[in-house]
Amino acid sequence: MSTIKTTMRGPSNLHDFAALAQSVMDPQVWDTYAQGSEDERTLRANERAWGDVWLRPRTLVDVTRCDTSTTALGAPLAFPAMIAPMSLQALVHAEAERATTRAASDAGVMMIASTLSSRSLEEIAAAATGCAQPAPLWFQLYLYPDAAFNEELLHRVERAGYRALMLTVDAPYIGNRERDRRNQFTPPPAVSFGNFAAAPQVNWLTRGQRLPLTWDVIAWLRARTALPIVLKGILAAEDAQRAVEAGVDGIAVSNHGGRQLDGALPTRYALPEVVAAVDGRCEVYVDGGIRRGVDILRALALGARAVLIGRPVIWGLAADGEDGVRAVLRILRDELTLALRLAGHTTVATVDDRLIARIPPIGDRVDDESAVRRTRAASEDAPCDE
């Protein structure tokens, strides 16, 4: 039974969930999730940049019926959201990725399991199949300097029923995450990588060493699996073009939530050039700083098929386990439904760039943090009508 209620006093949006999670999390664990790399410019800019997409709502449309459903590579989504792959969720809750997967199933969204998850990919698949309506599953792939391990991993992913591989391409080395170093953070011994249970002590794993990847990896994967391939971590049109030529099925525009190259552009600004380069030849998703349903609407208007939600899922998990993740997803879906209606749309399929105002960025002038805070303070005193 949930202990958290999304009422006037409980978390009513994802910002509230962040505050609640921080109040219950070990500060070092909070930092390891919250942090970006170096000066955290990309981390901060990701979230703020969505505020620079100004919308042109249409009016006098009957929006009583509103359908948020869509698909990702054919898999049904109750609304255009997927749970981003995030490592070691046992750091915040004992049920870890199993809880996240059950909440995703309940909400009708995709669960993307990380290679570095704390529960094995088989346990995550079992958590889904135990649900009345199992979440579709994708597997986020890292490859290692051990061909036998990689091939066996691919076989396991196929056997467990995952529908696609999401190959992360923006992390040949781990970004410079200074909060972890300052905290001298290492996961407690009880928290380990579920997919490496048979080989927890191998050198390449303990040194964080990965297989150096080049474009040849697509052909290598194609020769070993029939699963669709999605590249995660593309920010440049040239790479998007090359990915399409290599025959990928999807691209996730991502800067790893600001955890890799600090200074990499916010995903809101990378999305249009990737969408233009892809020109409809594969699906495009985006993540980084999506904190409101209207941010999902903005991403769709810029050409994304769906978004990935990262840290807010962890906040829900930390605050209230499976119920917390479920509440986070419900808030996002409710906000998206309302935003669609207020924008004059009754389905996500009709959303396109006509919804976007063609004006130069004005966010830094009118949407700075202090303005947001003033608005929040004012709205607390406002009458409840309007």
Ligand SMILES: Cc1cc2nc3c(=O)[nH]c(=O)nc-3n(C[C@H](O)[C@H](O)[C@H](O)COP(=O)(O)O)c2cc1C
């Ligand atoms: C704690 C943490 C762990 C992550 N682990 C992975 C991972 O194992 N593989 C991966 O491709 N991305 C990983 N990511 C990146 C997310 O998939 C996603 O790109 C990012 O969190 C999205 O930004 P958001 O947190 O602002 O929503 C991780 C992110 C966080 C915060």
